[in-house]
Amino acid sequence: MRVILRRRSLNWLSKTYAFAYRNYIFAKRNFFAFTEILFWPIVGLLSVGIMGDFLNLQENTLAFILTGAITAGVLQVVQLDVSYSLLYDIWSKSIKHTFLAPINQFDYIVGSWVVGMLRGAIVFVLLVLFSANAFAFSMPGVLPTLFFLTGVFLSALIIGMMVCLLILLYGQRVEVTAWSLSTLSMLVSGIYYPVSFLPKPFLLFAYLIPLTHFLEYYRAWYGFPPVFSHSLLTGLALSGLYIAVFFALLRFAFERARRTGMILRLSE
Amino acid sequence: MEHAIIAKDVHKTYRSGFLGRRQTYALRGIDLAVKKGELFGLLGRNGAGKTTLLNIFSCQLLPDSGSVSILGTDITKHNYSRVKNRLNMCSGSPNFPWSLTVEENLKFYALLYGKCGRECAKTTSYCLETFGLQEYRKTRYDQLSSGNKQKLALAKSLINDPEVLFLDEPTIGLDPDIAKKIRTFVQTIHREQKLTIILTTHYMKEAQELCERIAFIKNGQIQAIGTNREILDITHARDLEEAFIELAE
Numbered sequence: 001m002r003v004i005l006r007r008r009s010l011n012w013l014s015k016t017y018a019f020a021y022r023n024y025i026f027a028k029r030n031f032f033a034f035t036e037i038l039f040w041p042i043v044g045l046l047s048v049g050i051m052g053d054f055l056n057l058q059e060n061t062l063a064f065i066l067t068g069a070i071t072a073g074v075l076q077v078v079q080l081d082v083s084y085s086l087l088y089d090i091w092s093k094s095i096k097h098t099f100l101a102p103i104n105q106f107d108y109i110v111g112s113w114v115v116g117m118l119r120g121a122i123v124f125v126l127l128v129l130f131s132a133n134a135f136a137f138s139m140p141g142v143l144p145t146l147f148f149l150t151g152v153f154l155s156a157l158i159i160g161m162m163v164c165l166l167i168l169l170y171g172q173r174v175e176v177t178a179w180s181l182s183t184l185s186m187l188v189s190g191i192y193y194p195v196s197f198l199p200k201p202f203l204l205f206a207y208l209i210p211l212t213h214f215l216e217y218y219r220a221w222y223g224f225p226p227v228f229s230h231s232l233l234t235g236l237a238l239s240g241l242y243i244a245v246f247f248a249l250l251r252f253a254f255e256r257a258r259r260t261g262m263i264l265r266l267s268e
Numbered sequence: 269m270e271h272a273i274i275a276k277d278v279h280k281t282y283r284s285g286f287l288g289r290r291q292t293y294a295l296r297g298i299d300l301a302v303k304k305g306e307l308f309g310l311l312g313r314n315g316a317g318k319t320t321l322l323n324i325f326s327c328q329l330l331p332d333s334g335s336v337s338i339l340g341t342d343i344t345k346h347n348y349s350r351v352k353n354r355l356n357m358c359s360g361s362p363n364f365p366w367s368l369t370v371e372e373n374l375k376f377y378a379l380l381y382g383k384c385g386r387e388c389a390k391t392t393s394y395c396l397e398t399f400g401l402q403e404y405r406k407t408r409y410d411q412l413s414s415g416n417k418q419k420l421a422l423a424k425s426l427i428n429d430p431e432v433l434f435l436d437e438p439t440i441g442l443d444p445d446i447a448k449k450i451r452t453f454v455q456t457i458h459r460e461q462k463l464t465i466i467l468t469t470h471y472m473k474e475a476q477e478l479c480e481r482i483a484f485i486k487n488g489q490i491q492a493i494g495t496n497r498e499i500l501d502i503t504h505a506r507d508l509e510e511a512f513i514e515l516a517e
Contacts, residue, residue, distance in 0.1 A: 011382040018379030022365060029367045093363035096328055097424065101380035102352035259330045261282060264323055267363065
């Protein structure tokens with residue numbers, strides 16, 4: 001029994017590692033992957049930070065919007081890696097060979113997410129160091145930061161899974177969601193403003209997005225009381241629920257793609 | 269003799285356009301049985317349904333109706349995942365992740381089949397050696413010649429030591445010398461590893477040279493099935509090319 005379990009774990013680790021390995025090589029070899037880590041996040045942070053200086057913002061208000069800029073950079077990088085789990089294969093038209101192997105949705109999502117988290121952690125450290133030097137930004141503490149970062153990684157995982165689901169259902173024409181879904185979720189989750197400033201009908205949407213709660217949790221340490229209660233717990237509970245639902249939906253989408261021939265069309 | 273593949277009354281229709289109103293009938297009641305260790309050829313015009321059938325056999329496409337059993341597993345049911353470990357496929361004009369080198373590509377696919385550590389390294393280097401790709405191991409996929417891309421495709425298709433191998437026009441668009449090498453590889457692996465191989469091709473000479481039995485498909489239906497000799501007898505043709513023309517008309 002123990003031998004079977006060990007073999008199964010090794011098998012799963014091997015398949016998961018395959019996607020992490022491939023994403024890592026793509027990230028290492030392609031210039032656009034490099035710009036995703038350095039160029040866009042720093043440009044975003046600089047423009048927000050300088051705007052804060054121009055507006056003569058108080059220290060905690062500046063920290064509020066800088067948190068948003070840092071989150072935007074990290075979220076985008078991590079969710080892109082999860083989306084790339086299918087997109088790399090679609091761009092190289094090799095998806096049929098990948099799905100010919102005995103893999104499932106856990107393998108390609110988790111493997112790509114691991115590399116995404118590594119890249120995201122690099123972006124986070126760079127942006128925090130940069131904003132500390134340029135705008136005197138300081139973190140509230142190691143533990144709250146780790147909880148917050150975990151929340152951002154989970155939010156990115158959900159967005160990436162949603163992109164993969166849409167691709168399996170509708171094909172390459174929806175690949176643009178890899179760049180637009182995260183921006184849309186940031187807009188509703190109050191990336192640069194408290195969600196109380198959103199029009200009333202959007203508050204429910206904001207509540208349903210885990211990122212809202214993780215941002216509120218972190219910003220509470222800078223003296224901004226959360227709009228919704230139990231931020232961290234709500235964020236984690238919602239994330240857990242969405243991740244479970246999306247794994248089930250990805251399984252369904254793959255079987256549907258097998259029926260419609262979508263996998264083969266994506267390889268042509 | 270035991271069968272590697274049994275297909276019964278397989279139908280497949282592709283739906284496209286608004287609400288799937290446009291329908292293309294790809295397969296109309298295919299019945300086929302391929303013995304274990306057999307090198308079997310599927311011939312037919314473009315759009316006859318050969319590739320659709322291979323895609324169904326390789327678990328990438330689900331038929332609308334009928335049953336397909338691969339190595340004893342009904343792949344139209346939900347428990348087909350395990351059988352995927354025992355089969356593989358090589359397509360003509362292959363595509364693989366372009367940023368990865370030949371060696372990295374093989375490693376990626378070996379890992380996908382659960383081969384890790386020493387086993388992964390051993391399999392990768394065996395495939396590189398068998399297909400003469402050692403000197404290209406550090407070459408990126410997008411920098412390979414068509415012949416070497418095809419060799420990589422064949423090497424990848426053996427990465428999991430499959431029992432059933434699907435070859436979809438493996439020599440299409442290749443120079444005659446490379447095509448001949450590929451045919452020799454196919455014969456060798458079939459002979460040495462006792463693989464069940466299903467081959468689709470447009471080259472009748474290739475089918476005649478490699479296949480033990482052949483099925484002609486036209487409009488999603490099998491027109492004729494048998495050994496080379498039997499096909500020639502049925503069609504009263506002198507060679508497979510004549511038989512093809514006769515059956516395709």
